[in-house]
Amino acid sequence: MKEDTRKSKLKFKFDLWATNSEENGWNISSTDEGSQKMLEEESEKQIKIQTGTDVIDDFILEEDTTDDERMIVNMGPQHPSTHGVLRLQAELEGEVVRRVKPVIGYLHTGMEKTGEELNYFQGPTNTTRMDYLSPLFNELVFSLTTEKLIGIDVPDRAKTIRILMTELNRVSSHLVALATGGMDIGALSMMIFGFRERELILNFFEKTTGLRMNHNYIRPGGVAADLPDGWQSDVEEILKIIPEKLKDYDDMLLDNPIWRGRLENIGILTTEECFAYGVTGPSLRASGHSWDLRKSQPYSGIENYDFDVPVLDEGDVFARWRIKVLEIFESLKIVEQALNQMPKGPYKIQDKKITPPPRKRIDESMEALIHHFKIYTEGFKVPEGDAYVAIESPRGELGCYIVSDGSSKPxxxxVRGPSFCNLQALPVIMTDSPIADAVAAIASLDPVIGDVDR
Amino acid sequence: MNSEILRTNVESYKKLVELLKSEGFEMMVDLTVVDWFRKKEPRFEVIVQFLSVSSNERKTIKVFVNDDDLTIPSISDIYPSANFYEREAFDMFGIIFTDHPDLTRILMPDDWQGHPLRKNYGSGRIPVQFKNAPRVDQ
Incomplete structure (x- = not known):
């Protein structure tokens, strides 16, 4: 008898404790009230389309074809030269690609849905994982959009730090593009070289942000931490070493007949095709159109820096390779100016609503602790409205569209990922070219699947 | 840079897009949907961003989709870059773009049910071990 009362008391306690559980495990779709119901109301055809059972797959061979050489081949998703988990359905005639359809979604992790559940303070943690080769750009575009919604302007030092870090990130991202592009074509030393030089920049990032990738460094209101002691010498070393090494790449590849033979007049994209398929960034500039958001729609004070936008007219894979090398030089110019003009002052906005108190204050002040706790648990409220902000990422226009309903979560x-849009041009540049050239063409577009699938 | 916002309805949406194309907006850079579940009527709002490279201008079209059929004309014949975006909008929100060349799921698996970015679609939970621990009375 005594036992029983004890048990029921405990049961009561534990039921309170596990409020979300039901009798048989967990009700996963408890908030999913409409999606299944909606299907029942639709007509049969729409149900088929909506559930995906009516797959409109036109990617089959024509039945009356007598050509033995034609076949459908799957390239990827696990293929080293598709740069991640990109799958290509290709119709081959012998070794020539006649038709191709990119199939994506193998890295889809629902980051836009996650973004709705994280507050603005946690948002960069999520967006930084999208384009994993240029994480700082993702953080920057999220922060800029949030700041536009609130209507604040960050201090000059924060702006300069942002420019310094993102341009270094552009260099490291382009170095990976050169490295993996070289690897796909067979220039394996290029792969080693590119990753070796990138290591310099990643080491600097690690020193500054604590992490080599996925930094969560640029946040709404400024940056997470000030630059470390002695950062000037690290940046100077980067500025000294990378141009030397780029000269080595040129010595190795620029006049190399094999390299030029593999890349020239391959995978040509014209300016009109770029416009039609929404291709931006280095690929557009390699097609003979000078368009750089850093010049035309400047952000974070980049209009105060002196740099050129390299443009090439050929539009082939070689031009897309070359333009990345030239852009590294321009980015290093910006980094050098940021190094010399780094202003003094706060690296975060001095707005108590947005900026948490410094760590030291928490130890001595109860109010600071409360303040810190409030910002980290509730976040800050953002006024109602919507904003679209675009910046120039290493792959093109990286846009972020946030709708705020006045709460502390978007x-x-x-996120408008440049790789997602650029990938649509893949059928254009791959059609009627041999498979070996197609591999070079994919590498030249430099898609990052994390950015494509989000 | 601020972009001009144009509000329109489903019927005149495609004409407006054609007009923008003839005005020199070369690129359709983004197409996305906002689900105003229980906040606004009609429920889904399609938002399209246009960019003019020649005149350095941005324009945004906002159009509400009727709740009863969730249908809107596809603009992928005017701007081929809309192809993937419309497939994504269909996949994530279930908006049907008429005359789209290949309106299939793009990010989710082909046999997926439901549209994940709708507000009434649960984000799902995975039971955590200590919460699912055997009950005391068992």
Whole structure:
């Protein structure tokens, strides 16, 4: 008898404790009230389309074809030269690609849905994982959009730090593009070289942000931490070494007949095709159109820096390779100016609503502790409205569209990834070219699948 | 840079896009959907961003989709770059773009049910071990 009362008391306690559980495990779709119901109301055809059972797959061979040489081949998703988990359905005639359809979604992790559940303070943690080769750009575009919604302007030092870090990130991202592009074509030393030089920059990032990738460094209101002691000498070393090494790449590849033979007049994209398929960034500039958001729609004070936008007219794979090398030089110019003009002052906005108190204050002040706790648990409220901000990432226009409903979490967070859009041009540049050239063409577009699938 | 916002309805949406194309907006850079579940009527709002490279201008079209059929004309014949974006919008929100060349799921698996970015679609939970621990009375 005594036992029983004890048990029921405990049961009561534990039921309170596990409020979300039901009798048989967990009700996973408890908030999913409409999606299944909606299907029942639709007509049969729409149900088929909506559930995906009516797959419109036109990617089959024509039945009356007598050509033995034609076949459908799957390239990827696990293929080293598709740069991640990109799958290509290709119709081959012998060794020539006649038709190709990119199939994506193998790395889809629902980051836009996650973005709706994280507050603005946690948002960069999520967006930084999208384009994993240029994480700082993702953080920057999220922060800029949030700041536009609130209507604040960050201090000069924060702006300069942002420019310094993102341009270094552009260099490291382009170095990976050169390295993996070289690897796909067979220039394996290029792969080693590119990753070796990138290591310099990643070491600097690690020193500054604590992490080599996925930094969560640029946040709404400024940056997470000031630059470390002695950062000047690290940046100077980068500025000294990378141009030397780039000269080595040129010595190795620029006049190399094999390299030029493999890349020239391959995978040509014209300016009109770039416009039609929304291709931006280095690929557009390699097609003879000078368009750089850093010049035309400047952000974070980049209009105060002196740099050129390299443009090439050929539009082939060689031009897309070359333009990345030239852009590294321009980015290093910006880094050098940021190094020399780094202003003094705060690296975060001095707005108590947005900036948490410094760590030291928490130890001595109860109010600072409360303040810190409030910002980290609730976040800060952002006024109602929506904003679209675009910046120039290493792959093109990186946009972020946030709808705010006045709470501390975005009502809708959408990221316009440049790789997603650039990938649509893949059928254009791959059609009617041999498979070996197609591999070079994929590498030249430099898609990052994390950015494509989000 | 601020972009001009144009509000329109489903019927005149495609004409407006054609007009923008003829005005020299070369690129459709982004197409996305906002689900105003229980906040606004009609429920889904399609938002399209246009960019003019020649005149350095941005324009945004916002159009509400009727709740009863969730249908809107596809603009992928005017701007081929809309192809993937419309497939994504269909996949994530279930908006049907008429005359789209290949309106299939793009990010989710082909046999997936439901549209994940709708507000009434649960984000799902995975039971955590200590919460699912055997009950005391068992």
């Amino acid at each position: 009502y809708r967070m959408h």
